[in-house]
């Protein structure tokens with residue numbers, strides 16, 4: 001699979017050219033040429049002003065073509081910071097003959113706008129669906145950039161409730177972490193929900209959407225592009241970055257077994273490299289979660305407190321995952337709270 005093709009833009013280049021024309025027309029406008037040159041310069045400057053206004057929009061997000069008509073953005077392997085502008089979740093879009101489906105929109109309105117610009121560079125077709133793979137802020141806060149396109153915002157039947165319960169915290173955290181970069185970011189909930197499976201047709205491009213039992217979150221949804229055999233896993237698959245349990249470790253392990261059965265040709269994970277060797281990546285994730293469940297169950301069985309479990313479980317995983325220090329202890333806590341009810 002060729003991932004080498006990527007698109008970039010030189011925003012404002014047209015504006016600079018227009019300004020050059022304008023200035024040179026002023027310089028070269030002695031009285032003898034008079035009104036004509038002045039008029040030309042005036043129009044050139046007007047054009048410049050218009051282009052500046054236009055290019056104030058975000059430059060397009062860098063995209064990689066992962067299959068014909070299918071584009072993904074490789075995000076930073078990090079938590080949201082002002083340096084990475086909250087661009088920490090892989091996002092993308094798929095183009096049919098009739099319209100475009102966007103899959104996740106990034107961590108801010110600005111990133112959503114940049115993604116929209118990237119779509120516009122590739123195709124004039126309308127955006128008919130904006131799909132959210134789950135509720136987490138790095139996947140949804142760009143939605144507002146697409147409101148004027150009047151798409152269906154698509155998510156799990158459980159997405160709206162999950163977003164509502166976290167909205168206040170998410171917005172507070174976003175503003176704290178990103179300040180002005182997050183300006184205008186808001187939660188735009190689903191207008192079309194999925195419970196089980198659903199098919200979206202973009203015009204000769206059917207996408208199969210599927211919801212899952214509680215795993216990474218209680219509202220995980222995957223997108224399978226039949227044409228290319230690509231499965232967009234959302235955060236059901238983390239590559240290199242440590243998996244984050246915000247749902248159920250038991251449910252997630254069960255989902256992993258089912259994803260293996262789907263046997264996709266390619267995967268786009270929510271975090272980490274695009275189109276990784278998916279069997280290997282899924283197995284690494286499965287191993288982490290299986291050991292987490294096993295060791296937490298053992299800790300509970302021997303009467304360890306939650307703090308003792310946090311201090312002892314999974315220490316050998318430290319060097320295997322990015323962001324281990326940020327999320328591993330939280331995962332142990334979540335697994336403990338889930339698994340102590342099994343006893």
Ligand SMILES: [Zn+2]
Pocket residue numbers: 134136216235270
């Ligand atoms: Zn997530």
